[in-house]
Amino acid sequence: MPFEPKQKVDLDPPKDDIIGLDFLAKCDGKNPEYPTYVAIKGTVFDVSGNKAYSPDGSYHVFTGKDASRALAQSSLKPEDCRPEWDDLSDEHKKVLDDWYIFFSKRYNIKGKVAGASNL
Template identity: 40%
Template sequence: MDSPAEVVPIFTPLNILLLSAAAYLVYMRLQPAVLPSIPSPAPPAVFTTYTPRMLQKYNGTDDARILIAVKGTVFDMSSGRMFYGPGAPYNIFAGRDASRGLAKGLLQDDMLTSVDKPVDGLGDLTPEEQQTLAGWYEQFEGKYLIVGELKNE
């Protein structure tokens, strides 16, 4: 004799748990990826004529930008903040004409021309110092944006 079929309920606690887990996995798989936020671009750099006094404020502290002059050319060193920013090894040059200090390989205040004096003509540099300075200039020219020139008041 045939026995009547036993009715198995579909909505058991185990089935509900498995269905919930499957629905969650499908949701996570189909969920749109969060796009990373894109930082706002820096304001465009405009080629400007700077005086030593004007350049001084771009030291990474008074202004977020870091500008350094070498051989009359002003470079935006902001992307090299770890080298030229506040507390960094070459911070002494930030906002200043770094030519003499780079040529002589000295990180000293007396290698910087006072902002009240005319731009250093560098006429007393030895051929070796001029060559060293040219090497620094080429390195900066290939790596940093030129944003201006350094002129007397």
């Protein structure tokens, strides 16, 4: 099965809480009293504890927002970290779907982005 983690990950049942953009923005790894979240296609994943998403980590650019477009384009540019992806090529949409599967096998789903239309 593709995208399976090397070590088994025990995940909590997915939550469907509505997470506002203001709260999501605080979950960028810089605030110790908040978890670290990355949203993909409107789904919020808890990446707390993964150093790659910490403020000095290579994937920090994705935290505290819906980074769907950047993930689809394999981009680390802050301006690409936005939720709009429906205008991308089928190839990029497939990459985004692959990232979604990858995250869903490794990180707990904490809810949905409030008002998300990019599901």
